[in-house]
Structure formats: C-alpha cells, structure tokens
Amino acid sequence: MGGNTDDVIRIDRVSKIYQTGDILVHALRALSLNIHRGEFVAIMGPSGSGKSTLMNIIGCLDRPTKGKYFLEGADVSTMGRAELADIRNKRVGFVFQSFNLVSRTSALENVELPLLYAGVSGSERHRRAKEALAIVGLSDRERNMPNQLSGGQQQRVALARALVNNPSIILADEPTGALDTRTSVEVMEIFQKLNRERNLTVIIVTHEADIALYAERVIHVRDGRIALDEPVKNRYDASEVLKNLPTVAELDEIEEKEYQ
C-alpha cells in the first residue's frame, strides 16, 4: 500500500498476536491503514474486532507483533518503552471514555502533566496549560479538582491535556461513552472545531454510529482487518445539531410537565 508524504499515520501490514494461556489470539491480521494530516476519522467495530488493539498501537501504547507503523515518518514499531513514552508525550494526545484525570489534582495541573514530562519550565507550563483550558472553554475552572467538575467539564479538561503539547494526532477512545446526549455533542463540537481551525488530525474510536457521523471518514474493523473504509456522506455539524437539541432547562420543563 502506498501513501503520500502528508500521511501522519502509515500502518503497513500490522499484526498483533496475544498469548492468553495456551491460546494465541490474533487481534490484528496484516492490517494496513493510512491517515493523512487534518483528517477526522472514526474507527468502529464490535468488541473483539481488534479496534482497541488498533487504537493502542496507533497511540504507541503497544507495539505490533509484525509489520511497520510510521507516525509522521518515524518508525515507532521498533522503539523501546522510554522512546515510546517520548513519542506519546510529543505526538499523541489521548482522550478516554472515563476521562482519566489524576484525582485530587487541579484541572490546570492535569493539563500541565504532558508539559511536565516534556521538561517545559514551570511558568511556560502554566501559560500553555491556561491557553489550552481557554480553547476548551474552561478558563474559570482552572483550580477545580476533577471531583468538582461535571463529566462534560472533565472530558474538556482531558481534551485540553491532549492538545496542550501540540500533538500530531488526537486519539479519543469512546470520548462520549460516559456523557449525556447534549454534553456528547458539545464535546464533538470541540473536536470538530479543533480539526477545522487547527488542522488537527482526530481519530475517534466509538461503537455509536451517530457519533461516527461527526467524522469525515469511517473505518469499520472486523476480525482484525478493515472491513469497510468510506467517507461520511451526510456529516453532522455539531454546532447545528446543538441548536436543535433541548437545553437542560427545557429537559427540566418536560420532566416537570409529566408530573402536572
């Protein structure tokens, strides 16, 4: 499989084999995939399809058993643990379903975390973390601890943390899985905004079909291979969707009426 030079991700016949007891599990089977800069991709697939394994490899949390993976032209499939940590630090921004903020640590400090490991000085860390929090609209929540924030706010802190070190890709694993409809769309709005305005490459792993519709390309994974790779025809614009969604006040009103 070829690829042009603007490919952020180039996966060349990657296989991943796990050993569980005596059984060898082929999670990925010679899967190839290219994603170019500025794309907004959704990866879908049922559980056991290998999409989590694919995400772990794309995120440099795991290495392929066979095959090559180039992230921005660098071959990461042969790197050691320390090098992979550096790659994750500088080139990958993670967003998780369960937010994964460090507890009892303020929003600002959570966002500073990647910069800390990048060796950025204290004042510079502060400045950039504040900037990132402003992008996700949480400037007024810098000092809050994760348990003082709503789910949507926590996910936005996680987003700020993901983009604070100017990564090549933002990798989101079920980012809306723990959020209600409106908050989910709000988070998707931020993803779309970052993708559009900053040309950030966004990869979302999800099993919700309508979340995948916010992306511009959907990749279906099945049995460790790509079953379908197609552009999204009627793409959702999160800002438009939000206009038609009932607000929390309206939802409260509907609830109220039920009891009258």
Place this chain on the structure above:
Amino acid sequence: MNLWAILKVAIRALTRNKMRSALTMLGIIIGVGAVIAMVSIGQGAQSMIQTQIGSMGSNMLFVQPGNVRANGASQGLGAASTLTQEDVLAMEREVPTVMAASPSMRASAQLVFGNQNWQVQLVGSNEKFPMIRNWPVVNGVFFTDAEVRSAARVIVLGHTVADKLFGAADPVGETIRVRNLPFRVIGVLETKGSTLGQDQDDTAVIPFTTVQKKMQARGGTSVGQAMISATSSDATNLVQQQVTDLLRQRHKIADGDPDDFTVRNLADVAAAGVQLTTIMTLLLGSIAGISLIVGGIGIMNIMLVSVTERTREIGIRMAVGARPSYIRLQFLTESVVLSLAGGALGMVGGGLAAAGIAWYLNWPSLVSGLAVTIAFGFSTAIGVFFGYYPAHKAAALDPIEALRYE
C-alpha cells in the same frame, strides 16, 4: 527532569494519606531515634570512663600477683600471695621513675558507730595513698609512716561512709568499731563521685599493716596488690617495664618462665573500659539498627500498597509521556521523603532521649555529628533500598493494563 516538580508530587501524594504516612514514618522515627540514643549514650559512657580514670591520676599503675594453680585448678588473678611488702619498698627504692608505691589490700568489714553501722570495702595502704590516688584528705589528716609501721588502729573515711555513720556530725576524733576492734577516725577523704554507678566514696582506708595483723587469719607479709605512681604520665610504660624486670629478678623467675604477677597501667584499664563500652555501643546500636530495618520494611509495604492503589494514575502518567524511569524516580522520591522526614524526627527524638538520660546520669551529653550523619545516611539508604522494589514495580507496569485497572 524537574526534581522540584517530582518532590512536589511526592509530598502531595504523602500528605493525601496523612495517617498512613505518619505511621510509616514512625517506624523510621523509632529506628533512627534508637540508633542515635544508643550511640550517644555509648559515647557518653566512654568519655565518662576516660575522664574518671583520668581523675584517678594518669600516672597510676597496678601490680597484681599472678595466677596460681592449686591441684590444677586456677585460683584466678590476684590469688597468689607472692607480692610482699619488700617488693613494694624495692620498687620505690630501685626504680627511679617510681615516685611512690603502696600496697593495696582489700578487706570487707562492718563499721559501727553508736547505733549506726555500715558494710564497707576497706583499703589497706601506706601513708602515700593520697599522693598515688590523687585523693587528698579534706578534714583531719591521713595516717603517717609511723602509724603504718606500728599497725595503728586509725581509719580515714570516704565521704559516703562518714555520711552514713555520722550524718552531719564531725567524725574526726571519734572512735568507731571495725570488726569489733576500736579504730580512731583521723580524717575524711575528698568527694570523688561515682564511676559507672559505683560510688567511689563508699570506702575507708587503714594502714595495710593493720589489715595484715588484725584482719587476716594467717597474718604473713603478703600485700595483695600494689599501686604505683610514676613520676610522669610519659614514664608509665618505662615503669611497667622496669617494675616487671625488678619483680622477675626478686622472685627468681627463670628466663622463659611466665611472670607470677601482672603490671597494669591505668591507660590499659581505660582501654579495657573503652573497649567494653564500644562493644556495648555496637551491641545496642545494632539492636536499634534492626528496628530501623523493620521501619524500612514498613516503608516497602506501604509503597507497594501505594503503587497498587495508584495503578491507574501511573497508567495516565505513562500515557501522557512519563518514561518508566521517571515513574521509578517518582516513587523512589516518595519513599526517600518518608524515610528522611522520619530520620529527621527520629534524630530530634533520639537526641532528646540521649540528652535526658545523660542529664539523669550526670554524664556528658554527646549527640555527635557522627551519629547524626550516620542516621541521615542510613535513613536515605533505607528509603532507596526499600523503596526501589515498589518503584521498580510501578515503572514496569504496562500502560494499557494500568489504564484498565479499576
């Protein structure tokens, strides 16, 4: 990496579980405190021995009769009666570096005055006792050469004995009964204080001739031990050699045969005392050291718990780019902060305990820089040693597994 940032994270993690951190530190506090207290007390005892032996007169030597065997059974040092009054006189006469020499006999006796009585170890000596022992009479006089020759029944009391028999009254001129014989009190010795819990003033001195004639069943001219004062402290080794030569000659000991006496100078006695306290310090210190190790095991235990509890946090940190070595350093820092803080508190506690005991026993207080350095070094080493395994475990975590951990 930014050490200050690591330290901040470590301190925050530790203050999150204040009770747990405090209890873990307690192990180190007790360990370091015990080591410091034990070493300080040992060193205090050592310097106490040295000053007290110094106060007895550094010029002093002892001659003890040798080991005799009766029917193959050793009778112990000093059991022989080979040392005579003539030997003592010869030392003073023929060895120029000997300033004074005196027999030193011991006899225990019941002292009675009026309705008071007191059991005491009598010392039989000649008139040179105050000079040799560097121990003057403060009230009355010491007995004279003539009183020694005539085996007079005169007695000079130690301060404690005078106190017990006479209280506030002046004992000089009074007559007391020693083993039922009347003795005239002619003087009271200066207060010496106690050495290692033994009251030096609980004694009384009478002429050695009186001991020989009135207190021994067999009589005879044996004088038990002898004590010698050298002309200077530098001369003690020379005195030791010359007295040995003289006594071998007088006792007609053939070349190659062992001495039937032992000459010891106070430096030897001091060295023996110092050796004893060194052993004691080492022993107590190592017992205290064991508690330090137990404290270290406590740190390891808690760090292992902490690593397990914070598996997810470790996963997050790894996902956003923390290298395994950074995670290791993070947890090592936590255990070292724990052990160092414990060490500092333990040092204060141990120092106070040592100072308290020194004050109570009236010893010089010696919380030495050495003990402090050792304690700090040890607590850092304990933190690194017992923190390494948990830190390594944390660093070896797989980020995927760690992120999935509930």
